[in-house]
Amino acid sequence: xxxxxxxxxxxxxxxxxxxxxxxxxxxxxxxxxxxxxxxxxxxxxxxxxxxxxxxxxxxxxxxxxxxxxxxxxxxxxxxxxxxxxxxxxxxxxxxxxxxxxxxxxxxxxxxxxxxxxxxxxxxxxxxxxxxxxxxxxxxxxxxxx
Amino acid sequence: xxxxxxxxxxxxxxxxxxxxxxxxxxxxxxxxxxxxxxxxxxxxxxxxxxxxxxxxxxxxxxxxxxxxxxxxxxxxxxxxxxxxxxxxxxxxxxxxxxxxxxxxxxxxxxxxxxxxxxxxxxxxxxxxxxxxxxxxxxxxxxxxxxxxxxxxxxxxxxxxxxxxxxxxxxxxxxxxxxxxxxxxxxxxxxxxxxxxxxxxxxxxxxxxxxxxxxxxxxxxxxxxxxxxxxxxxxxxxxxxxxxxxxxxxxxxxxxxxxxxxxxxxxxxxxxxxxxxxxxxxxxxxxxxxxxxxxxxxxxxxxxxxxxxxxxxxxxxxxxxxxxxxxxxxxxxxxxxxxx
Numbered sequence: 361x362x363x364x365x366x367x368x369x370x371x372x373x374x375x376x377x378x379x380x381x382x383x384x385x386x387x388x389x390x391x392x393x394x395x396x397x398x399x400x401x402x403x404x405x406x407x408x409x410x411x412x413x414x415x416x417x418x419x420x421x422x423x424x425x426x427x428x429x430x431x432x433x434x435x436x437x438x439x440x441x442x443x444x445x446x447x448x449x450x451x452x453x454x455x456x457x458x459x460x461x462x463x464x465x466x467x468x469x470x471x472x473x474x475x476x477x478x479x480x481x482x483x484x485x486x487x488x489x490x491x492x493x494x495x496x497x498x499x500x501x502x503x504x505x
Numbered sequence: 506x507x508x509x510x511x512x513x514x515x516x517x518x519x520x521x522x523x524x525x526x527x528x529x530x531x532x533x534x535x536x537x538x539x540x541x542x543x544x545x546x547x548x549x550x551x552x553x554x555x556x557x558x559x560x561x562x563x564x565x566x567x568x569x570x571x572x573x574x575x576x577x578x579x580x581x582x583x584x585x586x587x588x589x590x591x592x593x594x595x596x597x598x599x600x601x602x603x604x605x606x607x608x609x610x611x612x613x614x615x616x617x618x619x620x621x622x623x624x625x626x627x628x629x630x631x632x633x634x635x636x637x638x639x640x641x642x643x644x645x646x647x648x649x650x651x652x653x654x655x656x657x658x659x660x661x662x663x664x665x666x667x668x669x670x671x672x673x674x675x676x677x678x679x680x681x682x683x684x685x686x687x688x689x690x691x692x693x694x695x696x697x698x699x700x701x702x703x704x705x706x707x708x709x710x711x712x713x714x715x716x717x718x719x720x721x722x723x724x725x726x727x728x729x730x731x732x733x734x735x736x737x738x739x740x741x742x743x744x745x746x747x748x749x750x751x752x753x754x755x756x757x758x759x760x761x762x763x764x765x766x767x768x769x770x771x772x773x774x775x776x777x778x779x780x781x782x783x784x785x786x787x788x789x790x791x792x793x794x795x796x797x798x799x800x801x802x803x804x805x806x807x808x809x810x811x812x813x814x815x816x817x818x819x820x821x822x823x824x825x826x827x828x829x830x831x832x833x834x835x836x837x838x839x840x841x842x843x844x
Contacts, residue, residue: 393598395594418523420590421594453593454596456631
């Protein structure tokens with residue numbers, strides 16, 4: 361179970377990294393609004409579906425925060441990732457093109473670092489959990505014999 | 506139509522931050538139908554401009570003529586939130602508009618933005634510290650150009666310059682002219698190209714015109730007018746080109762080229778009265794191109810859409826040159842022409 365959580369976290373961080381890369385491209389070449397970027401490229405991340413569209417009139421940054429708070433942990437992100445996601449949402453769409461490209465690059469770097477940690481943790485702990493399972497199985501077998 | 510105008514006020518109010526929007530939504534339907542502008546200024550009361558007067562917004566949706574304790578005041582955060590909402594939370598996708606001091610909203614409304622200019626390489630590259638926002642409620646009034654078109658009849662094909670002060674209904678009439686020509690309301694369907702630099706005529710949002718500009722109408726959204734006119738002539742083969750607020754030399758040259766391509770131009774220009782129109786160098790230059798057979802003058806914001814005079818371009822130019830014959834025709838009194 362714990363091993364599965366580590367695997368899901370890696371998948372989610374990879375999906376967010378892909379989203380950031382797509383967002384940079386859309387901002388640079390088509391000036392696509394954030395709402396459309398999220399709709400078009402946010403397929404791998406479930407909490408995006410909780411963010412209402414601009415027509416609803418809701419404060420978008422606030423809606424992003426709420427969606428992250430509500431769904432990100434259940435989805436497989438860890439608490440430390442939630443802060444990263446909230447930080448990104450606070451500045452997403454709030455400045456000119458250069459500002460947004462820098463914003464996306466900064467968060468792509470931070471996400472890449474978090475992804476490396478997540479992969480290391482997964483590799484390290486996955487082996488540990490495997491060994492624990494093996495030993496627990498052996499212990500149970502000895503006891504039963 | 507009234508219900509539609511009420512909806513239009515609500516859709517314009519969507520651009521305002523949530524706190525103020527609540528009070529705007531609570532305004533009586535009569536006010537919503539008439540309101541022309543919603544104005545937010547930092548640390549000052551929110552105002553709603555109607556044709557007859559300016560009112561102060563009160564908490565819960567009332568209006569007052571004097572500033573009192575119940576008035577809704579916009580603070581810096583309200584303006585910043587409104588600015589982001591106006592930009593659809595994507596400031597970068599409105600960079601060019603912001604440089605020019607406005608943002609076009611869904612529904613064709615236009616928000617004028619004031620703040621501190623940011624310079625880069627000697628030119629304005631952006632804006633910071635937003636200090637006021639003026640949302641102009643776009644009105645779509647089918648039939649608003651009827652009177653004008655009835656009086657112009659066939660002269661329209663010679664081109665029309667629509668002059669008037671701000672909020673006099675120039676854009677509303679231009680939109681209706683485009684609709685009537687492109688839908689065949691008056692005879693044959695005409696091919697119309699709308700060069701909508703500021704997105705006020707068609708009010709396109711994500712490529713879809715929010716206002717009815719007719720069946721056979723092509724919209725060049727966001728194009729600078731000069732470039733848009735030339736592009737339309739080159740690639741869209743229009744019979745009419747409709748655009749808002751002409752003025753620069755580049756635009757005058759583009760109008761001249763469209764004339765040589767056999768396209769009629771219908772455009773607007775700012776001018777309070779005939780004398781002001783004549784005093785404006787750009788107006789005279791436009792009339793001298795020969796692209797406008799007539800010029801119509803609109804009344805002020807108190808009576809939007811009211812035509813006070815229709816003039817022949819030749820008469821106006823003669824007046825401008827101080828021709829005695831023009832004086833004899835009574836042009837200086839502002840009553841002249843084909844009406």
